[in-house]
Amino acid sequence: MNLLTKMFVTIVTMFITLPTLAQSLESEGRSDLNLRSGVTDISSQVYDLHMLMFMVCVGIAVVVFGVMFISMFLHRKSRGAKPANFHESVKVEIAWTVVPFIILILMAFPAAKTLIAMEDTSEADMTVLVTGSQWKWHYKYMDSDVEFYSTLATQQEQIRNKFAKSENYLLEVDRPLVIPTGQKVRFLITSDDVIHSWWVPDFAIKKDANPGFINEAWTNVNEPGVYRGQCAELCGKDHGFMPIVVIAKTPQEYEKWKAEKIAAIETAKAEEDRLLAMNMSMDDLMTSGQKVYLAKCAACHMPNGEGLPGVFPSIKGSNLVLNDRTGHIDILLNGRTGTAMQAFAKQLTLSEIAAVITYQRNAWGNNTGDIVQASEVHTYANGK
Ligand SMILES: [Cu+2]
Helix, strand or coil: CCHHHHHHHHHHHHHHHHHHHHHHHHHCCCCCCCCCCCCEEHHHHHHHHHHHHHHHHHHHHHHHHHHHHHHHHHHHHHHHCCCCCCCCHHHHHHHHHHHHHHHHHHHHHEEEEHHHHCCCCCCCCCEEEEEEEEEEEEEEECCCCCCCCEEEECHHHHHHCCCCCCCCCCCECCCEEEECCCCCCEEEEEEEECEEEEHHHCCEEEECCCEECCCEEECCCCCEEEEEECCCCCCCCCHCCCCCCCCCEHHHHHHHHHHHHHHHHHHHHHHHHHHHCCCCCHHHHHHHHHHHHHHHHHHHCCCCCCCCCEEECCCCHHHHHHCHHHHHHHHHHHHHCCCCCCCCCCCCCCHHHHHHHHHHCCCCCCCCCCCCCCCHHHHHHHHC
């Protein structure tokens, strides 16, 4: 086969395999090869714009390549065509400047209209503060005490190919964001550490979450449903593991959910007070501490406590853990500024912090025998 034939065969195979690939992706329920039209008025406007621009491009391609191929075919050398010989045509040059200019202006009008509508966050019915934080999302409802972290819920075993992958592999979280349908929800988007990006394709929202800045976005979802997205800014080693799940509920169900959330916060506070007054046994602390450790710490410090040399310190045999009890409590509550070790004071309850500290001080041969109770963490936190 000569080179040309090979190229031809490659291109044809590509065109045959592409639709097959598209179909297999679609049958997995994952994607089609087109932009999706989403579930809000804005997202369908964005989709329509995308299709309009696409068709304009197809039209231009058909005209330009059509003229090109037809001229090449009709005026080929074997037919004895003689090339014309001319330079500079003012008429043609003006035409190929003015025509694209007009096309661009015509495309800019509808695009600008949608863009302006997307940026208009005024008159929102409610506001949620969205904060990216390596590697999870924090949601705070500005009109109440409701706030929580939303972390990946996919099992580690699926990620390590030990279990079969579930349908929403890497797109499922423990606590989804819940919003009401038919209301304008404003999002204030920021970050605790590096740049993240809050991306929910069905809402046509993709906004950078920058530390020290607040970006705004909004949505108004028409139909109840579960909508999934991801962090869309490369933000470190677990960038692919901070999905977004938004559940849109009817306003009545949303109010019910919120009342339950508020009640749960009250109960948790009461429970926390009860635990503060109580001493937990070593066994209970170790069990609950291990759970917290695997969920919140193992991504960096590794399940075996050995960390990643040069990046995340080993907890096994750590000098701080073995010898510095207050230092240990302090780093958990306040983190270490400028490093990936974040403050856990707001992410974990006092008893969870006490448990994970006790766990670290006694697991993997760190046999200090130390028991740290929630009350000790509480005293330290309030003394600072
Ligand atoms: Cu991120």
